Amino acid sequence: MLQPAAHALLMAREDIATLAPTVPVEVLWQQAGAATAGFHALHLAGALDRLYTYARGEMLSDAQKTAARAEAMPHPDLDGAALVAVVDAAVERALAQLRATPADTVFDARKVGRAGLPSTVLGLLSHGAEHSTRHSGQFISTVKLIGAR
Numbered sequence: 001m002l003q004p005a006a007h008a009l010l011m012a013r014e015d016i017a018t019l020a021p022t023v024p025v026e027v028l029w030q031q032a033g034a035a036t037a038g039f040h041a042l043h044l045a046g047a048l049d050r051l052y053t054y055a056r057g058e059m060l061s062d063a064q065k066t067a068a069r070a071e072a073m074p075h076p077d078l079d080g081a082a083l084v085a086v087v088d089a090a091v092e093r094a095l096a097q098l099r100a101t102p103a104d105t106v107f108d109a110r111k112v113g114r115a116g117l118p119s120t121v122l123g124l125l126s127h128g129a130e131h132s133t134r135h136s137g138q139f140i141s142t143v144k145l146i147g148a149r
Contacts, residue, residue, distance in 0.1 A: 005129035012136035020080035044135035045090035051128035
């Protein structure tokens with residue numbers, strides 16, 4: 001049941017790992033009228049962590065909230081290899097969680113955010129994977145857009 005989520009996470013990780021090390025740091029953090037390419041990699045990792053935290057039935061820690069706010073800031077100290085490491089670590093944690101999730105819990109109710117929006121374990125695990133593929137694609141598109149300028 002969770003295999004499609006695992007495959008999506010593996011593809012997102014591969015997309016970032018293939019391109020990010022080849023991208024100059026200034027391109028990773030250059031604004032192009034929207035979010036930077038670096039943001040998309042950091043947000044992929046951070047949002048995945050946050051969604052999977054909710055899937056475990058936990059609330060976000062102060063460190064997770066601080067990290068979420070920092071995602072939109074430029075991080076010129078992070079090059080492509082560092083972004084690959086961040087994404088890789090987040091995906092590894094997510095894959096471990098997918099492997100450890102008992103099948104009989106996937107329809108358990110979960111609350112999301114301060115508002116306690118309703119979801120399920122399956123919904124959060126699937127959304128985390130889908131969201132990761134979206135941002136790996138936006139990472140690629142942003143790099144290509146800036147490279148074309």
